[in-house]
Every structure is written in structure tokens, then in C-alpha cells.
Amino acid sequence: MRHQVILAIASACLTLLCVEVGFRAYGRIYSVDFRLYAKELKNSDRLPEDLFGDPLNSGVQVLATTSDFSVLYSVNSHGLRDREHSYEKPPGITRFAVFGDSFTFGEGIPYGKRFTDIAEENLPGTEILNFGYPGAGLDNIVPYIFREGLLYRPDYVVVVLNNLVTDRGGADLTDILNFSAIDSAYLASVRGASTETAYLPRKDPFFNYSPNILQRNSYLASYLYYKYSIYELREKMKQYDKEFWDGYAQCRKSPDCDRMQQTDVTDHTIKILDKLNDVCRQSGHQLVAINIDSEPLVHFYQTAPPFPFFDLHQKLKEESANYPLTFTYDQHYNEKTNEFIGKELTGIVANLIRDKK
Secondary structure, eight states, X not given: OHHHHHHHHHHHHHHHHHHHHHHHHHHHHHTOOTHHHHHHHTTOOSSOGXXXXXXXXXXXXXXXXXSSOEEEEEOOTTSOSSSOOOSSOOTTOEEEEEEOSHHHHTTTOOTTOSHHHHHHHHSTTEEEEEOOOTTOOHHHHHHHHHHTXXXXXXXXXXXXXXXXXXXXXXXXXXXXXXXXXXXXXXXXXXXXXXXXXXXXXXXXXXXXXXXXXXXXXXXXHHHHHHHHHHHHHHHHHHXXXXXHHHHHHHHHHSTTSSOOOHHHHHHHHHHHHHHHHHHHHHTTOEEEEEEOXXXXXXXXXXXXXXXXXXXXXXXXXXXXXXXXXXXXXXXXXXXXXXXXHHHHHHHHHHHHHHHHO
């Protein structure tokens, strides 16, 4: 009996050791330190302020936690939520530079499961660089393309549109094309006050936690504590998330909401995209626009635009009859919707490459 107990303990210890090794191997491959999870949970928010610079802080890893998701965002040395890419395009590679807002950035979606990641994985010989950043509108995206995106010499410049991207704006067109709109007010607003997280005041007893020696050194022990903490905080997070997104929905419906009038949006959108198309064409890049909103872009071209435009709103609307497109509270697209858009994007990219040959 004694030998059996010793054997059971030894087996359990060996199993835990193997799991720890597995965590460390995964972390080494994907540059993830699992000890960050418990530490970052104390500072976590839907959009952690350390994420934002101009537009994203290079080289940071931050944890974003809500009742819907808990995702570690890693930013590369050039300020993209993407793997490292050199400005020089590798030989034989077709490169796409994809720009958009938080839906393109992949809010709540683990790296590798965003629609850009899925399309790139399915298309050997193709690079799809993700330049998405939360809060972006066309006023931000255009100077970002000129200032940073074109340095990568992409074959295609892809602007991912939705009604938020086109609504956010109002800056003078001359200023936009002179790149002065990149430091827009949204950066200051998302940084916000640092006195509390999304769902916990700083005085909450949770912040009295001090990791023991095992949690400070073990990936497994730290990650298990993080998962337990998420379980304990779930109800608080649900309450906060419901209030936050209910308030956001009411704001969007309000006539006082800070948005341009539809006629102004239409004129603004078309002028920006026409100018962007001219610049891309003159510099040897192909502009492409994709609507990933489940609603049509009513403020868009009445006739076919002078560049490839792919409208996924009808397909997404049909998908919404089969499953929810968004998270429970958070109104961003969930993993299943990203998978669907990823398959659509795979076909779009493959056809663009084929038609160019």
C-alpha cells in the first residue's frame, strides 16, 4: 500500500513536471510568459492603456480581460499586433497590408484566430500584415498607410470597413493627407483614467495578492491561479460588461452621439478613398476595400467604386441566423465569426492573386 502511495505521488509529480515543461515550451515558441497572466490580471481592462502609443506601443504584452474573453495581446517591434515582418518583402511573396479598427485588430480574439491570421495560414506564399488598431476611422487609417504601411512595399493595401470606421471622422481632408490626423483624440480617450480596471476598484482585496515562490517561478502554478481568479471574478465582470455595452448601445442610438451626419460621412468617405486609390495606383499598390459589417454601408459609392470592393454584409447577416456573430456582451465579432470572415478573405485574396497573374 505504501509503495502504491509513493508511486501515485511520484506519477502526479512527474505529470505536473511534464505539464510545466509543456507550458514553457509553448511559451518559448510563441513568446508568451504564462507568469504574466496572474500579474497582468490586476491591470487588465478591455483595452489596457499600456497597449496604446502611436498607435500601438512596440514590444508590449498586455492582458485584456472581460467576462467574454481573456486574451494576451503581443505587439511586435514595429507596433503591430502581428509577428515580426521586415520592411523588405521576401522574394516570391505576395504581401497584403490590412488596415482597420478593433474588428481587424482582433479585440477578444487570440493571435492566430483572427480573420487575417486564418487567411494567411491558408495561403502559402502570401503575407497578410495586420495594421488594425482599436478606435480607428478613415481619418486615422489614411495617414497610417502613408506613414507606415507603404514602407512594407505591399502588393495590396486593404481597408477593412464597417459603419464605425466610416462614421469616425470629421478632420479636414488636407490635414489627413498631411498625416496630422494620426494622433487623433481617440488615443487619449482609450487611455483614460488609470485608477481602476474595467470591473474592479483598486481597493478591492484582490489586489492584496502576493504570489508565493511557486507562483512566481512556475508557469503552470501562475496560470492556474489566474484561471481561478477569473472564475471568482466572473459575476463582477458580467455586471460591468452588461452596463458598459448597454450604455454604448444607447449612446450610438442617441442623436447627441458624436458622429458626422450621414451626408457628410458619404462625401468624406468617398473623397478619402478616391484620394487613397490615386496614391496607391501611382506608387504601384492596389487598393482593396472590404465591408465586414453585418449591415450595408449606406454611405458609400452609388456605383461601382474605382477599386475592388467586397461587401460581406449579406453573408454575415445570413450567418447571424445560425449563431451569434458577437460575444455575449462585447459587440465585437467572436472566434466563430472571425473564422467565417477568414474563409471569405482566403477566397478574396486567392482570387486577387490569380487575376493579377
